Amino acid sequence: ALVARVIKQIQTLFYSGNIEKEHIMELQEEFYRIREKGSIQDLEQLNRKLEQMIQNLYLD
Numbered sequence: 358a359l360v361a362r363v364i365k366q367i368q369t370l371f372y373s374g375n376i377e378k379e380h381i382m383e384l385q386e387e388f389y390r391i392r393e394k395g396s397i398q399d400l401e402q403l404n405r406k407l408e409q410m411i412q413n414l415y416l417d
Contacts, residue, residue, distance in 0.1 A: 359400055363388055366407035373414050 367384050370376045384407070391399045
């Protein structure tokens with residue numbers, strides 16, 4: 358469920374149009390690295406980072 362949430366958050370940021378495509382690519386790369394070699398804690402940390410980015414989008 359956490360993996361799906363992270364994917365959805367990356368998509369939300371991408372479709373918002375407010376984040377540079379290059380930054381989205383970096384987030385995706387980070388996500389794939391975590392899926393390959395990371396821990397659940399790494400994934401949770403990325404999830405929190407994405408949640409914060411999304412909140413910041415809607416605060417502006």
